[in-house]
Amino acid sequence: MIGELLLQSESAMAIQNSVNYVWVLVVCFLIFFMQPGFALLESGQVRAKNVGNVLMKNMTDWTVGVLVFFLVGAGVTAISGALTTSGAELSIESAMPWLGEVGSTTFIGWLFGAVFAMTAATIVSGAVAERMNFKAYVFFAAVMTAIIYPVMPGFAWGNNGLLTAGGYLGDAIGVGYIDFAGATVVHMCGGIAGLVAAYMVGPRKGRYDENGNSQPIPGHSMLLAVLGTLILAFGWYGFNVGTQATVLSAGADGAFTFNGTALGLVALNTTLGMGAGGVAAMLVSTFWQGKPDPLWTANGLLAGLVGVTGAVSSVTWWGAVLIGLVVGALVLPTFRWTVDSLKIDDVCGVFAVHGGAGAIGTIMIPLVATSGTGGTFAYEFLGFDQLAMQIVGVLVIAAWTIITTMITLKIADALFGLRVSDEEEDIGLDQGEHGVSVYPEFTGDGAPEPSPTVTADGGDDVRTDGGRPTDATEDTE
Amino acid sequence: MSESDIEMIVAVIRPDKLGDVKQSLAEIGAPSLTVTNVSGRGSQPSKTGQWRGEEYVVDLHQKVKVECVVAEIPAEDVVEAIKEGAHTGEKGDGKIFVLPVESATQIRTGKEGVEAV
Numbered sequence: 001m002i003g004e005l006l007l008q009s010e011s012a013m014a015i016q017n018s019v020n021y022v023w024v025l026v027v028c029f030l031i032f033f034m035q036p037g038f039a040l041l042e043s044g045q046v047r048a049k050n051v052g053n054v055l056m057k058n059m060t061d062w063t064v065g066v067l068v069f070f071l072v073g074a075g076v077t078a079i080s081g082a083l084t085t086s087g088a089e090l091s092i093e094s095a096m097p098w099l100g101e102v103g104s105t106t107f108i109g110w111l112f113g114a115v116f117a118m119t120a121a122t123i124v125s126g127a128v129a130e131r132m133n134f135k136a137y138v139f140f141a142a143v144m145t146a147i148i149y150p151v152m153p154g155f156a157w158g159n160n161g162l163l164t165a166g167g168y169l170g171d172a173i174g175v176g177y178i179d180f181a182g183a184t185v186v187h188m189c190g191g192i193a194g195l196v197a198a199y200m201v202g203p204r205k206g207r208y209d210e211n212g213n214s215q216p217i218p219g220h221s222m223l224l225a226v227l228g229t230l231i232l233a234f235g236w237y238g239f240n241v242g243t244q245a246t247v248l249s250a251g252a253d254g255a256f257t258f259n260g261t262a263l264g265l266v267a268l269n270t271t272l273g274m275g276a277g278g279v280a281a282m283l284v285s286t287f288w289q290g291k292p293d294p295l296w297t298a299n300g301l302l303a304g305l306v307g308v309t310g311a312v313s314s315v316t317w318w319g320a321v322l323i324g325l326v327v328g329a330l331v332l333p334t335f336r337w338t339v340d341s342l343k344i345d346d347v348c349g350v351f352a353v354h355g356g357a358g359a360i361g362t363i364m365i366p367l368v369a370t371s372g373t374g375g376t377f378a379y380e381f382l383g384f385d386q387l388a389m390q391i392v393g394v395l396v397i398a399a400w401t402i403i404t405t406m407i408t409l410k411i412a413d414a415l416f417g418l419r420v421s422d423e424e425e426d427i428g429l430d431q432g433e434h435g436v437s438v439y440p441e442f443t444g445d446g447a448p449e450p451s452p453t454v455t456a457d458g459g460d461d462v463r464t465d466g467g468r469p470t471d472a473t474e475d476t477e
Numbered sequence: 478m479s480e481s482d483i484e485m486i487v488a489v490i491r492p493d494k495l496g497d498v499k500q501s502l503a504e505i506g507a508p509s510l511t512v513t514n515v516s517g518r519g520s521q522p523s524k525t526g527q528w529r530g531e532e533y534v535v536d537l538h539q540k541v542k543v544e545c546v547v548a549e550i551p552a553e554d555v556v557e558a559i560k561e562g563a564h565t566g567e568k569g570d571g572k573i574f575v576l577p578v579e580s581a582t583q584i585r586t587g588k589e590g591v592e593a594v
Contacts, residue, residue: 008526216531289530296529349529 012250027242038229045219047429080154084162113239116467123190126348177393181243183310191355269320276324277304300328307361319368327357498562521569
């Protein structure tokens with residue numbers, strides 16, 4: 001009888017894991033699809049001469065990033081969590097996915113972590129577009145996925161870590177930090193790293209006039225930017241709803257429970273936050289500029305998503321709307337403040353969209369929270385301890401990101417130089433860094449060999465000195 | 478009239494008037510034309526563009542340049558047809574120029590002069 005129960009329980013576990021981990025794999029692929037979204041969003045906001053460079057940065061932080069995150073980053077996450085929790089056991093062997101014993105879900109779990117890490121890394125390229133040295137960027141992307149980002153989930157997520165209930169800070173305040181899918185852990189980390197990087201690299205040539213007033217440098221395709229935004233939003237469903245990784249739970253008696261309520265709340269709040277962010281930004285842009293602006297609306301939609309990303313599992317539906325409205329409305333003023341007051345040339349507004357929105361949305365969680373998923377979703381204030389913890393968490397993540405980004409870029413500056421030359425900035429990074437043209441117009445005749453010397457009159461080579469070539473054997477006295 | 482009796486009519490018009498101009502040129506029997514997207518400045522006042530809340534001045538307006546080369550059809554008729562097709566009465570309607578053409582050669586047949594046109 002007991003043996004039968006155990007057997008039943010074992011197959012129930014197998015079914016549970018199959019359903020949950022296939023779901024996790026599917027959302028990994030969805031989150032990966034945020035990469036083309038970022039590539040389009042950033043490409044559209046730069047001039048045509050720098051599109052190839054933006055695409056290279058987006059591809060490189062993925063390709064280099066996954067390798068670095070496998071070898072180093074994932075381990076850093078586990079180690080930074082264990083080191084900042086009292087009594088936690090530190091095991092290097094189990095921290096590295098390629099070192100310790102491999103369970104049935106080890107590699108799936110690694111991929112799930114990796115797609116989040118690459119999202120944080122790719123945000124930065126939008127801030128430093130059109131003037132950063134490619135080598136310095138690749139170096140930064142590698143450090144970002146090896147150390148800067150991985151420490152954040154180590155601190156805030158999982159069973160231990162500085163900001164969790166068991167960590168040193170969480171223990172001191174009495175509650176754990178709430179950031180469900182990474183509004184601050186992923187997005188604010190990327191947004192602030194971008195802001196610091198844009199500051200250190202310096203503004204693009206011509207971005208500020210001699211009086212320090214900003215001059216607009218319009219991007220080359222709003223179509224690409226908006227299309228990228230919507231593709232990002234699609235991938236975001238994986239980012240948020242996928243973080244609700246447990247779809248099916250098996251009890252000890254082999255009975256299954258479907259976690260539809262939790263999944264539904266996350267899906268609903270993600271959608272409402274996105275809508276509210278877009279509407280608020282559209283209204284603010286209308287008020288500010290006189291007409292509703294597509295790019296601001298797109299930025300607001302993303303800011304709404306960032307804002308609710310930490311909150312989706314624990315706030316009321318109207319809380320998600322409120323967060324979306326607040327962060328969406330703040331996108332335009334935050335961007336203007338970055339550019340006009342801080343004088344930082346954040347090309348794609350990544351601080352306004354990812355940094356500011358992530359911080360505000362996450363701090364607002366205790367104010368609009370729900371008591372639980374018991375079918376009522378009644379409002380509940382989570383208390384001042386929780387509010388304090390949210391603020392402390394945001395500050396810790398911001399401080400870590402600022403300090404490590406500055407150190408990394410100082411090293412990159414010494415090794416490679418942060419900026420391309422003035423001349424290269426003029427001709428564009430596509431030509432300068434990669435020798436390509438993303439929008440070639442007239443090309444040669446396609447001959448694999450260089451065409452024979454072309455002369456204006458069809459005769460001998462025309463020389464600029466007006467002379468004629470002489471036969472080398474001829475006596476030229 | 479130039480010596481070769483061939484003339485080129487160059488017109489800079491509003492992009493949205495291209496369809497009307499093509500229609501009116503076809504009606505007078507001069508359907509051949511070359512079209513280019515161009516930017517230019519004339520009497521049309523500059524407008525302001527906006528990028529992320531920052532305004533910038535656009536004084537080179539998007540126009541379409543139409544080039545027609547005619548021999549037997551009088552250039553005045555072509556000018557009249559383009560004028561009718563492209564006219565709105567607002568600043569920025571564009572200009573029409575007539576230039577003499579020294580020679581013409583049809584690439585396919587090798588015909589020269591009036592026959593080539």
